[in-house]
Amino acid sequence: MTCRQYKDLMMGYLDDELDEAQRKEFDRHIESCPQCQAEFEQFKKLKSLTDSVKxxxxxxxxxxxxxxxxxxxxxxxxxxxxxxxxxxxxxxxxxxxxxxxxxxxxNVEVILKIAILAFITGIAILFVSIMRERLYYWKKDRYKDVKR
Amino acid sequence: MQNTKKIPETKKVQGGCGQACSAKRYAASRSREAALIERCRKGSKEAFGAIVDKYMKDAYFIALGLVGNHEDALDLSQEAFFRAYNNIRSLNTKWGFFPWFYQILRNLCFSHLRKRKVRQSHSLEQLTEDEAVVFAGDCPSPDAPTEQMEMQRQVWQAVNHLDDKHREVIVLRHFRNMSYEQIAKALFCNKGTVTSRLYYARKELKEILERQKGGRLQ
The missing domain is CATH 1.20.5 (Single alpha-helices involved in coiled-coils or other helix-helix interfaces)
Known part of the structure; x- marks a missing residue:
């Protein structure tokens, strides 16, 4: 195992998440690796500091x-x-x-009536277009049925 | 009173029948929860009240750890429950309530933090940590309280400076005392990812504290 892999064990060791065999393996490694030992001591101090914050x-x-x-x-x-x-x-x-x-x-001019009707028709076309686009993308969405 | 409550499933059985009993209790608790969820889906607010009762402290303290402010934590955790109820049909009971609920809560908290950062950058306000959230434990000597509280304040500030992904694992591990397995379930990842995130989170936290103190941790 490399030192990088022992770093994962180091976290488990600090948090009491290792079994007996893994603890012994980690103990053996830090006895022979001063860098990991120094890092472990620093993490131990950090854990005790963090644990003191409630x-x-x-x-x-x-x-x-x-x-x-x-x-x-x-x-x-x-x-x-x-x-x-x-x-x-x-x-x-x-x-x-x-x-x-x-x-x-x-009394209202015909041109104004036509303009109002054109305006309403425009809004209706925009609304239908947006709804159709939404529906199209919703149908194509591969994740729509993903539930957590 | 210190916050020492753990998530119910984490409670270890002392003595007696050990792991077998613990597994039985866990299964019973999951089945009770599934029954409550089923009632919620039929519109029972009373059943949802029982779920809120079970998880409200976890929700509040996780939100407090993430956003660092009592009022925001209370508001966000209650909003998360409200949204959870409205979307209860999309919950897959196989995962249990909490991991699913946690996703809603964390998204709300992170979104709140992003908005707060934008507001602060616009108004040139400084980030303020709510110091009232840090509670000093028992102090061994008359000189210790100030020293200890100062240290706790520095650690709390350092936690607040971690990026979201790292702060999250520190909060779940240190402030909610969750096991790697529970964190993995809440984050929908494997235990290896939790270990790795904790390593980098602690490394970053150590670097921030060393920068604050101007030297190695003593």
């Missing part, structure tokens, strides 16, 4: 209220969906009514 436990009230923090998001999520869907429906309805009024109004 993350502060928050107050118990945080854990008691934790679920309500998650639950509130469900409620807000439902609120957002309802608001967005009805908002979009109302805007579309309002626009439809406004266009209908304009088209039916005999």
């Amino acid at each position: 993350l502060a436990e928050p107050e118990d009230i945080i854990w008691e209220k934790y679920w309500s923090g998650v639950y509130n998001r469900f409620e807000r999520g439902i609120g957002w969906i309802m608001m967005s869907v009805t908002g979009i429906a109302l805007i579309i309805y309002g626009l439809f009514k406004a266009v209908e009024t304009l088209i039916k109004d005999p």
Whole structure:
């Protein structure tokens, strides 16, 4: 085994992840390799320093209220969906009514009516085109069924 | 109170029937979890509450280790649970809840860190580590507290300067006390990759600390 391969054993040794045979093998290596021994000593000091850092436990009230923090998001999520869907429906309805009024109004010039209809047709074509493109790429996506 | 809680599956059985019992308990725990997930898929928020209860501390402390700030850690870990519930149908029960959930949490944390870096570079703010997250343990002598706390502060700052991939393995190993096998499951990689990442993470951490102290570790 090379020193590089012993470095993997070194991490396992520090973290108590080796079996007895691997520990003995590593012990034998560092007895005969001063570079690995020096590096091992440094890593041991580093591990003891890192282990001394503990993350502060928050107050118990945080854990008691934790679920309500998650639950509130469900409620807000439902609120957002309802608001967005009805908002979009109302805007579309309002626009439809406004266009209908304009088209039916005999005082509005024909050229303006044609421009409004062309504008709406343009938006519709763009929308259909983007949706078709999305659908095409979604069907071609090789990873769409990958689940973790 | 120090944070010494481990992920439930890591708890080693002391004495008694040893590994066989440990395997049985693990299988029972997995089967209970699978039943809860099935209920969640049918829309039971109560079942999801039980899953949140089981993993909330792990989620919070991992987020705290990654983003270094109490408020952000709380918000991100709760958001991760919310997203997990909304996407629970895409969870493959073969892997268990935690590794899948961990992917959601880490993506949220790393995305939050990227946004924070952009905000800081735009506003010329300095990176500030939340020092309240570091907890000093028992101190052996009257001089030790300041010295020890200073050392802990330096280590914490060094951890915060690691790149995302390296900070992640240090947080999981040192602050959540996860085994190599559990880390491998959470990162969807093999134990060899975990060992290798830990080696380079510690090497980088050592170099940062040596630069801060201006010499080798004592």
